[in-house]
Amino acid sequence: MIYKRSSALFAEAEKVIPGGVNSPVRAFKGVGGTPIFVKEAKGAYLFDEDGNRLIDYINSWGPMILGHAHKPVVDAVVEKAKKGTSFGMPTEIETKIAELAVLMVPNIDKIRFVNSGTEACMSAVRLARGFTGKDKVIKFAGCYHGHSDSFLIQAGSGASTFGTPNSPGVTQGTAKDTLLAKYNDIANVEQLIKANNNEIACVIIEPVAGNMGCIPPKEGFLQALRSLCDAHNILLIFDEVMTGFRLAKGGAQELFNVKADIVCFGKVIGGGLPVGAFAARNEIMNYLAPLGPVYQAGTLSGNPLAMAAGLAMISALNNDAEIFKRLEEKTKYLHQGIANVLTQNNVVYTINRVGSMISVHFDEGAVTDFDTAAKGNNDTFKKFFHGLLNQGVYIAPSAFETWFITDALTYEDLDFTINAVNQVAKTL
Incomplete structure (x- = not known):
């Protein structure tokens, strides 16, 4: 993907905003590279300043539970x-x-x-x-x-x-x-x-x-x-x-x-x-x-x-009696799909999930606290993050953040994501 406009905007932002961002994790310091500048969003998708469409798994760090611009x-x-x-x-x-x-x-x-x-x-x-x-x-x-x-x-x-x-x-x-x-x-x-x-x-x-x-x-x-x-x-x-x-x-x-x-x-x-x-x-x-x-x-x-x-x-x-059940089912489907392709590609991982929150850790041990979370392979995560980004999937630019699932995601979106993980896993 091309990020010329985002790169130019980040360079401008750095001159007048500390680190070019108003919240540190946005700066991509945890994964390297240049942060993506969003132009608009709708449903499960982000559209950046370069015209790329990204399936969104941070959802403004949680609040967009029903999708963007609901x-x-x-x-x-x-x-x-x-x-x-x-x-x-x-x-x-x-x-x-x-x-x-x-x-x-x-x-x-x-x-x-x-x-x-x-x-x-x-x-x-x-x-x-x-x-x-x-x-x-x-x-x-x-x-x-x-x-x-x-x-x-x-x-x-x-x-x-x-x-x-x-x-x-x-x-x-x-x-x-x-x-x-x-x-x-x-x-x-x-x-x-x-x-x-x-x-x-x-x-x-x-x-x-x-x-x-x-x-x-x-x-x-x-x-x-x-x-x-x-x-x-x-x-x-x-x-x-x-x-x-x-x-x-x-x-x-x-x-x-x-x-x-x-x-x-x-x-x-x-x-x-x-x-x-x-x-x-x-x-x-x-x-x-x-x-x-x-x-x-x-x-x-x-x-x-x-x-x-x-x-x-x-x-x-x-007013929606089924909303939390749907969210949990979609998150479980994503969990199983990602687990399958990572296993098939011999990638060491652990996945944690509760309801519509999920995270992928590149370590084989159980992740139950800060110490075990810190054992994850951060170099692998960086490759994983940028690989998914190039495939059109946006996850949190930090190994220490959960993903948030939105009800706006379709099963086609989830299958697209699982396939993207499969493609990236082949390179890990």
Whole structure:
């Protein structure tokens, strides 16, 4: 494929934007080469500035669960924009989407909308600290909860891609209050709690990790984590920015039948517009300003365009009884097809999958945490990425990211992808 226009645009961007991008993983540092500039998208396809069509497996990193430019979402945004784009005052649509979210998600009474997943997780931790009166937070190596200082302690995703899991600018004071646990290792969590008796406000976790590839929780792990938190008066925070409204109507809480104390959302809940949210039961949410002492605010929080897009999106999901079954079936079909052709071509691999999240790791061992995810052959992944790109298939430009499946994908698209993997596998 030819990428002359993208290359020229990247050169221009580098002069005025750090690294030429506004989010680091887009820069292709993890895979080499020049990033692709998108001109437009529709359904399951991206169309770049050079006129190439690409089958899209990142889907704006998750929110395009029904495909790009989904008509009900676009129409809702257009109609809302005609009436004004921002007011800094309450609007009825904020209540409507809040009511629907509370209806769909188990174990929440109230929800507060913000502007990003980072802001949602940051606010949830502040609320947990304020509610419990304790300072320390347990997070898991490889889990990414945004770029707030508290979370850039061995984060996954872009931080791993660039080899700098501990970002300069994060103070030692902040770092000392963030305790690092091993994903899927409940004994490790127990040790941390024992060593920091009555100092831990919350445990925050991606119930299905998506920033070291897709990594499912081991059977019983989330349930054991819930029990530990109950025993030690610790709040359990589920970062469902990726999994919320994607794995089920009620997200991972519904899928695994585990109740979190606070849940963070993003991506799907905004229909592709910048948005985040955090939610909990009344006694916790009522600790938030203006009702309580924990302060959180945002001029554009509850922005009418984001609320319109989000309401149209989750309404469509709520009204489609078969949507999550279809997504899981398509993802399973892709999984089996890729596994078959990689095996036939003697490529060493492991594939992880939960619902409509999937990742391919070039290592034969089970991938269950950050350490095992890091064992994958990154040189093979780079060849795999660029090989698929040349075949017209776009996956995340990092070995530490999950793929996201959209319902707009047809089985012809999936077969095209499997054939592309077969062609690339012959070169690995």
